[in-house]
Amino acid sequence: MPPGMRTAAWRPRVEGIQEVLHARLLGHSYPMHTHDSWTLLLVDDGVVRYDLDRGSHGAPSNLVTVLPPHIPHNGTPATARGxxxxxxxxxxxLLGEELIGRAADRPGIDDPGLRRRVHRLHTALTLPHEDLEAESRLALIVEHVRARLGRAPEARPGGGDVLAHRLRDLLHARVREGVTLGEAAALLHAHPTHLVRAFTREFGMPPHRYLVSARVDLARRLLLDGRPPHEVATAAGFYDQPHLTRHFKRVLGVSPGRYTAGRRSTSRTGR
Structure with missing residues (x-):
């Protein structure tokens, strides 16, 4: 790898995302090339200049840049620091080919809320075993980008409250094994984005956070029953003990071990 260049690329277990790329570039320019996918670009430091569909553009750090599939583009760092x-x-x-022309005309989206959402999706994608969170965040991002490019997703009228409660019941029924957003949408016959919005509106949190909360609640009860954390982790639907510990501390402020350190035995010694 050339000096000053660092790259991490992976394919997450999230339907709709072909690849995630995190890169640091210094002294490297991309020649004209194309992708067979939509590209959502965040520049965290520096500026990139690029040509797209006979137009010249810049991607500073405040924009979400949406590059359409099949349209040639290049890319060059615009500052000495890369x-x-x-x-x-x-x-x-996910976005459809009918929006290619609009994205080619206006690839840069100046929307702080959208940028925060994409940033949080990247964060979720770097964490193990957070597929439902990533799927939920992706669905809302796709809806937002569609709206900015001129087409909102098809919304099903009414039924939001009932749908939200049906999803809650499904999450409780599948608290240990979990459920993907795609599976939930198919089982409940709902558009994934509409499902996330209806649930969040009804319960004040997105489905992935609700599921994690339910798992932490189950883990808490199992810990108080005296079961060891490594056993509780899988019994409550977490991948392993570190996965349990991370979410347990986030929700309750202490690790599982500290939580049960003062647990009193309920057994009584007979006289």
Whole structure:
């Protein structure tokens, strides 16, 4: 790898995301090339200059840059310090080919809320075993980008409250094994984005956070029953003990071990 260049790329277990790329570039320019996917670009440090569909553009750190599939583009750091970027490559079907022309005309989206959402999705994608959170965040990002490019997703009228409660019941029924957003949408016959919005509106948190909360609640009860943390982790639906500990501390402020350190035995010695 050339000096000053660092790259991390992986394919997450999230339907719709082909690849995630985090890169630090110094002294490297991309020649004209194309992708068969939609590209969502965040520049965290520096600025990139690029040509797209016979137009010249810049991608500073405040924008979310949406590059459409099949349209040639290049990329060059515009400052001597290079650039640091994060990229999502999304399946073409997520945004649809009908929006390619609009994205080619206006690839840069100046929207702090959207940028925060994409940043949080990247964070979720770096954490193990947070697929439902990533799927939920992706669904809302796709909806937001569609709206900014001129087409909102098809919304099903009414039924939001009932749908939210049905999803809550499903999450409780599947608290240990979990459920993907795609599976939930298919089981409940709902659009994934509509499902996330209805649930969040009804319960004040997105489905992935609700599921984690339910798992932490179950883990707490199992710990108080005297079961060891490594056993509780899998019994409550977490991948392993570190996965349990991270979420347990986030929700309750202490580790599982500290939580049960003062646990009193309920057994009584007979006289």
């Amino acid at each position: 650039l640091r970027k994060r990229v999502l490559y999304l399946d073409t079907a």
